[in-house]
Amino acid sequence: MQRRALMQWMAAAGVVPGAAYAQTTAALRPGKPFAGTTVNVLSVVAPQFSAHEARLPEFEALTGIKVKYQYVPFASMREKLTAELVAKTDQYDVLSVMDVWGPSLYNLFDPLNDRIAEKKIDMTARYPFAHLRAARDGNGNGKNILGFPLRGHVQLMFYRKDVFNRLGLKPPETWDQMVDAGRQIQSKTDMAGVAMYYGKTSGQNLMIWFNYLWGMGGELLDAKGQPAFNSPQGVAATQAYVDVLLKHKVAPAGSATFNETDAVNSVAQGKSAMVPVWWWRYAGLVDPKTSTLKSDQIGFAPLPSMPGREATTYTNTWFYGINRSSKQKNAAMEFLTWLSDPALERSVLLDRRLNEVVAMQTSNLIDGDVNLRFGGMHLFGAQALKGARGTPLFAQWPQVSDILEATISEIVAGQVTVKAGLDAAAAKARRALRA
């Protein structure tokens, strides 16, 4: 998008130009009552959190509280949190957790309602519903807020802008258009159309599938909480999803085993022209260390949808909460107050030394400077978040996710038909939900 066009669009959308949100110091307790205390944080590895850590001297100067981060890779994070849940230690005061793990780890967190009310933080104004829901107990519908959403994603369609311009193509608005664009690209270049990821890795092959499912009017579970993904709509959606590779062949053959990273690498290395993926992947697509592409070669658009239907996006949210066994809960809340401030998030987004796109707070999603820096990506994000849906939150989700993930992989490997695979998966999921 051209800068002038973006400015005009932002003005029409009521975007706030360079708004400042300096609420932190007002919300922190005056007089440094917790000076000398140390708050220990267990965090998943993410550049965004390293950027927070780099800004800790500012917090320590304001409060006198020392903060120590311990990072755990994503693959080990859930096990680490489970160990903390079982052992009930106070080793960490603040813990980060991903939404889908939440229901099995609710007992690890101290509800923050009173503390948030005391700080007069308006969570509903601050966060889009899709992110705030992830930090609530009761499978997203409970009354307790267990943490502050700090990292979350929406899905976008990243495409090779230079290739699309050369071939006179427009970014696809529907999944069918994506297939058509893929066909044209494959017939006129040596690139694959779209890098999909049907391989097994932590449920990643379900992330785009959800959009097909919801786009065709299907649901994961019915009103009684039983599997509904093998409904006629679910079967049609899954068929359309796997046909990108199996029938239309506009995805590289490796998509059958690709995970999200493989698919992004395929675009970054010039092998594929499109990839529907989380927005945070933008940084890797334009980073010279991981990509052969430059930022002007990569365009982005909202995720395609089904014809005549609203665009959907599946979201993913990480929140930071206070360990129920912590002995430093007050100091931990001071830290979370500072950490969750929109101004901190904005400063990371606008830090030219970084390429961090993750914004959680409504004010930053529509911030003029943020959108100018990232070519309007966050407005797409804000738009997508209005209709966004997260993973259904229930304790058996990891098991149901594994069943579905294996089924998609089986279908793509030709072991089973879509209908038979989904029916078998539904039977297994019913058993998992009963147990």
Next chain:
Amino acid sequence: MLRRVPLHVWLLTPALAFVAAMALFPLGYSLLLSFRSWKLAQQDTPGQWLGLDNYWNLLSDDTEFLDSVWATLVFVSADVAVTLLLALAAALLLQRETRMNSLARVLLILPFVMSPALIGVSFRFFLNPEFGVGHHLVGWIFPAMADKVWLADTTLAMVAVIAADVWHWAPYMTLVVLGGLASIPKETQEAARIDGASEWVVLRDVTLPQLKPVLGVVLILKTVFALKAFDTIFTLSNGGPGTSTQTLAYFVYQTAFNYYDMGYAAAAAYLLTAALVVCAFFYLRLLFRK
């Protein structure tokens, strides 16, 4: 009273206490867990006593478990057979004392010291249909395989995880067999040759019978290691496509640390342990028989 306890018992006490704390307690605790319900996602302490229900459900009603038993049988039998044959062949080739053989023996240790998880990741790259050297090499040698996506095919994916594990273990087992070959009295082989026996007959009737105890140890140890194999499979195929390379060890991990069904996972782990105990029994018999 305490004075009557012999000194050697005192000296052994710290070691026994350590073994009890680090091995016997977890074993006993997990055995108890296997008879109980403990869904960690719902309760943070073990729940009701189920008797043999977990075992019964595993063996009668859980197709995923039974599929993983089958995958384990395929993986272990092929993995052990190929490793044993390769180790024997390589040891026979390397037994002569030459400079190149000495260098080769040193290099053999390298695959063994690599992390199994890293081997899985490396093989994943190796077989990547876009960038993988292995994928392109196989396609060049066998053009019919050029379009095959290894990890998306149930048979080839199993071949890939077996190949990765063989690559890891065969060199070490070669060194073990080399040790066995070195201990065979050369006179027995020379006597057979003087009697006119061919090299094949010497190998079959003289070398192999004397090597049998070492091959037995290799067979049993490799079976134990193959039954426990997890890291390579996790990072290479993730149990897929579908659940075609999901072995028992992988099933136990999934059930315990992904589904948080600790009692059920403990029962599955004990069924795996039973297989390991059988192997250990034969191993000890082989080691200590007179």
